[in-house]
Amino acid sequence: LVDALEGPLAQTKFVVSKALQRGLQPLLVLNKVDRDSVTLERCDEVEGELFELFAGLGATDKQLDFRTIYASAREGVAASSWDRAQDLLKRKAAGEVIADGMTDLLNAIIQHVPAPAGDSNDEFRMLVTMMERDAFMGRLVTGRVFSGTLKVGDRVQALMCTGEGKREEARITKIFTRHGMAKVSIEEARTGDIVSIAGFTNCTVTDTVSSFLVEEQLPISPIDPPTVKMTFGVNDSPLAGQDGSQLTGSKLGDRLKAEVESNVSITLNNSPDVKKAGDAYEVQGRGELQMGVLIETMRREGFEMSVSPPQVMYKDINGVRHEPMEEVMIQVEEQHVGAVIEALSLRKGEMQDMAPAAGEGGRTRLVFKCPSRGLIGYNSTFAYTTSGSGILTRSFLGYEEFKGPLDQLKKGSLISMAKGPCTGYSLMALEPRGTLFVEPGTEVYTGMIVGEHSRDEDLEINPTKEKKLTNVRNKGSEEQVRLTPPRRMTLEDAIGYVASDEIIEITPKVIRLRKRFLDSNERKRQKGL
Numbered sequence: 001l002v003d004a005l006e007g008p009l010a011q012t013k014f015v016v017s018k019a020l021q022r023g024l025q026p027l028l029v030l031n032k033v034d035r036d037s038v039t040l041e042r043c044d045e046v047e048g049e050l051f052e053l054f055a056g057l058g059a060t061d062k063q064l065d066f067r068t069i070y071a072s073a074r075e076g077v078a079a080s081s082w083d084r085a086q087d088l089l090k091r092k093a094a095g096e097v098i099a100d101g102m103t104d105l106l107n108a109i110i111q112h113v114p115a116p117a118g119d120s121n122d123e124f125r126m127l128v129t130m131m132e133r134d135a136f137m138g139r140l141v142t143g144r145v146f147s148g149t150l151k152v153g154d155r156v157q158a159l160m161c162t163g164e165g166k167r168e169e170a171r172i173t174k175i176f177t178r179h180g181m182a183k184v185s186i187e188e189a190r191t192g193d194i195v196s197i198a199g200f201t202n203c204t205v206t207d208t209v210s211s212f213l214v215e216e217q218l219p220i221s222p223i224d225p226p227t228v229k230m231t232f233g234v235n236d237s238p239l240a241g242q243d244g245s246q247l248t249g250s251k252l253g254d255r256l257k258a259e260v261e262s263n264v265s266i267t268l269n270n271s272p273d274v275k276k277a278g279d280a281y282e283v284q285g286r287g288e289l290q291m292g293v294l295i296e297t298m299r300r301e302g303f304e305m306s307v308s309p310p311q312v313m314y315k316d317i318n319g320v321r322h323e324p325m326e327e328v329m330i331q332v333e334e335q336h337v338g339a340v341i342e343a344l345s346l347r348k349g350e351m352q353d354m355a356p357a358a359g360e361g362g363r364t365r366l367v368f369k370c371p372s373r374g375l376i377g378y379n380s381t382f383a384y385t386t387s388g389s390g391i392l393t394r395s396f397l398g399y400e401e402f403k404g405p406l407d408q409l410k411k412g413s414l415i416s417m418a419k420g421p422c423t424g425y426s427l428m429a430l431e432p433r434g435t436l437f438v439e440p441g442t443e444v445y446t447g448m449i450v451g452e453h454s455r456d457e458d459l460e461i462n463p464t465k466e467k468k469l470t471n472v473r474n475k476g477s478e479e480q481v482r483l484t485p486p487r488r489m490t491l492e493d494a495i496g497y498v499a500s501d502e503i504i505e506i507t508p509k510v511i512r513l514r515k516r517f518l519d520s521n522e523r524k525r526q527k528g529l
Contacts, residue, residue, distance in 0.1 A: 004030040004038045004070075006357075007046045008053055010329045010395035017057045022221055026054065026066040027112050029105065033082070034072040034089050040082045043070065067112065069105050078105035116192030118147030124156065125210045126195075127218040128203060132262045137174055137198040139261060141209065146218055148211065150175065150189045150197070159217040161206040174198040205264040224396060226267055226284035227324040227372050230291050231308040232256065233280035235505055237514060238419060238445040243507040244304035249279045252305055255298060256281050265290065284313065286396070288376055288495050295506060296491055304507045309498040312373040315399050322399040324372040329365070330382075331357050332390040337364050339385045347374030348403040371403050372396075377496015410499060412458045414451035415515060416444040420464040424481035430461055436486045437513070438463065447518030449502065452487075460520060489513065501526070 002008055008016075019026070028050060030043050047068055054064055070085035071078035075092050078101065079085035092098050118125070130142040150156070152175055158167040176183050176196040189195040203209065208217035234240075234249045241247055246255070260268045269282040285291050288310045295307060315322045328349065332340055341351065349370035357363040375394065382392050414434055424440040436451040444450055444463055453459045489497070494504045494511050501523070505512040517523045 001029045001031060002046060002050065004033050004043050004046060005035060007049050010327055010393040013053060013057070013327070014395040016053065018221065020054065020057050020059050020063060023060075024063075025112055026059075026063055027069070027108055028066050029069045029071050029078070031071050031073055033070045033085055034075055034077075043068075043082065067108055069108055071105065075101075077101045078103075080104040080108070116145075118145070118191040120147070120149055120191045122147040123211045123213050124148030124150050124154075125208060125214055125218060126150070126197075127220065128158075128205050128207045128209060131203070131205055131264065132196075133258060134198070139200050139203065140176070140196045140198050141200055141203050141207075142194070142196040143209070144194045145189050145191050147191055149191070150195075152187050155212070156199075156209050157212055157214075158200060158203040159208040159210060159214070161208070161217055161220050163217065167204075167207060168200065168202050170199040170201070170203070172197050172199045223264060224286065225313075226265070226286055227313055227396065228287055228291065228310045228376075229282055229284045229313055230310050231280050231282050233306045233308075235304040235306050235507065237306070237448075237505050237512070237518075239443060239505075239512075240304060243509040245302040246298075247304050252303065253281060255301070255303065256283060259294060266294070287372070287394075288492075289379075292492055292495055295495075299491075299506055299508055302508055307495075307504045307506055309500060309502065309504075310376055310495060312371070312376075314402070317399070321402040323402050325397045325400045326370055326372050326375060326394050327352075327397050328368040328370050328375065329393045330368070330390060331363050331365050332386050334362050334364055336386045336390065337366070340366065340382070340390070343378070343381060343385060344368050344370055344374075346407045347371070347378065348406060349374060369397065374406055377493075380490075380493045380496060410452075410497065412453035412456050413449045413499075413502070413513075413515075414453050415458055415460045415520075416448045416450050416463055417446060417460040417520065418462045418464045419445040422450070422463040423466050424483060425467040426463050426465040427483055428481050429465075430463060431484060433459060433461065436484070437489055439483070439486050440481075445514075445518070447515045447520075449513035449515065 002012060028047065030046060032038060033043065051064065069078050069080060070082050072085070072089060075089060077085060077088045077092060077098065079088055088098055088101055125146040125148060126143045127146060128141045128143045132140050132142070134140055150172060152172055154172050155169065156172060157169050159165070160167045174197065175186050175189050177186050177189070177193060178184065197209070206220045206223065232252060234247065234252060246252070256268050260266055265286050267284045269284070283291065283294070285294070291310060298305070312324055328344070330340060347370055349368040351366065351368050353367040355365050357365040379392065382390055411434070414430070414436070420443070422438050422440055422442045422444055427436060427438070427440060430436065434452050434454040438444060438450045450461070450463050489511055491511055494513060498504055498513060501516050502513060503516050505514055515523060517526060
């Protein structure tokens with residue numbers, strides 16, 4: 001499904017590559033053909049772009065011979081030809097009720113999507129493709145029945161995808177299917193049905209659920225490895241425990257383990273950086289965006305925690321260090337092109353293509369290949385650079401040789417050397433030192449980051465200093481405090497901002513930045529000063 005004006009984007013390539021690897025036959029639907037700027041020539045261009053994309057992803061000759069449907073989802077129209085689609089749109093605009101507007105698409109699906117290949121009389125086999133956790137029934141595993149039938153009460157086994165044999169045995173307690181958006185309980189599942197089954201405790205994605213007579217697992221598609229890791233730990237700052245209700249390491253670990261059960265793209269390990277087990281966990285995922293969604297979800301559930309900055313996961317291939325690479329597709333207005341190219345070049349990005357964006361009037365499409373570590377924190381920078389008018393999409397490409405260290409992208413930090421509420425008198429004197437993250441009345445503590453220094457090195461300051469009162473009147477005593485509004489740090493900003501010696505303090509109400517070691521002398525010892 002592709003926008004007839006925009007053409008294939010980064011996320012399109014990711015999904016298509018997975019489908020082609022499984023040998024599926026493409027059916028192309030060009031949507032939004034009702035737009036005035038969409039023409040038959042533009043549709044032909046998009047179709048050509050997709051043909052080149054399929055060929056570049058290793059599609060077979062049969063897969064390259066795909067059928068095209070011209071559609072407008074908003075108008076309820078889908079046709080096998082451009083002329084028929086425009087005729088249906090004109091009739092719809094004239095007020096005519098179109099009863100067969102989607103018939104061509106439905107017929108194409110019937111013709112191109114093969115029926116289930118398995119035999120209902122064969123032994124039961126199902127490949128697990130998704131799992132979730134239910135508060136009453138425990139783990140639910142979902143997949144498509146490859147062969148045979150399954151009834152409630154049947155005893156089955158789960159075979160590991162690695163070929164190491166049986167993972168566990170279980171008795172099926174519930175079978176669910178979906179009718180629309182509703183989950184419906186059924187008594188029996190047959191070949192071709194997509195069902196969720198309950199009864200397992202350890203079965204996971206890529207396992208084969210089968211009867212006991214089956215000895216070989218079904219073929220699987222490999223799961224993309226995680227590319228980013230972050231360490232989640234208990235909040236041990238001086239202001240801990242004031243906002244949240246979930247504070248202990250055991251509750252944090254239980255929540256992360258529950259997330260791993262329902263999210264196959266996240267893995268969990270005890271952090272090697274702590275001596276006491278259970279205090280911190282290393283969470284591995286596929287990008288800082290996924291990590292941010294998890295952190296925000298836990299924050300709303302009442303958790304307080306400390307989070308380390310994201311680190312990319314390297315690979316050693318034949319003794320050579322490799323790092324994850326991503327394709328970045330950007331659409332910006334012409335006046336922002338130079339700033340975007342400069343910013344991504346500093347992050348080791350390589351421009352692959354630059355062309356006018358179709359039908360966007362003065363907008364330019366840029367395609368970059370950039371290391372994942374260089375893109376950490378770039379989303380907020382991109383939004384500021386383009387004044388919120390740019391469009392940025394990313395997709396994982398693979399691993400390539402290490403591109404070398406990045407140029408310094410961040411200034412030093414302004415670090416509080418005292419505990420207490422900030423005062424306007426002190427902040428007014430500190431404003432020339434850099435950009436402040438706090439305002440008068442904000443509670444701070446020793447080692448907390450309260451701003452960004454205007455220079456590259458860190459600077460310790462006292463934002464709680466009060467003006468001394470005397471009984472002597474002077475001209476400057478009536479001076480009003482005027483402060484620039486502080487820079488508000490969102491979770492996304494904080495994840496991309498923190499340095500390796502800093503961590504993020506997460507509470508349901510506040511996001512703070514702090515040094516890993518709050519004591520100044522301890523920080524100097526760690527740096528060898």
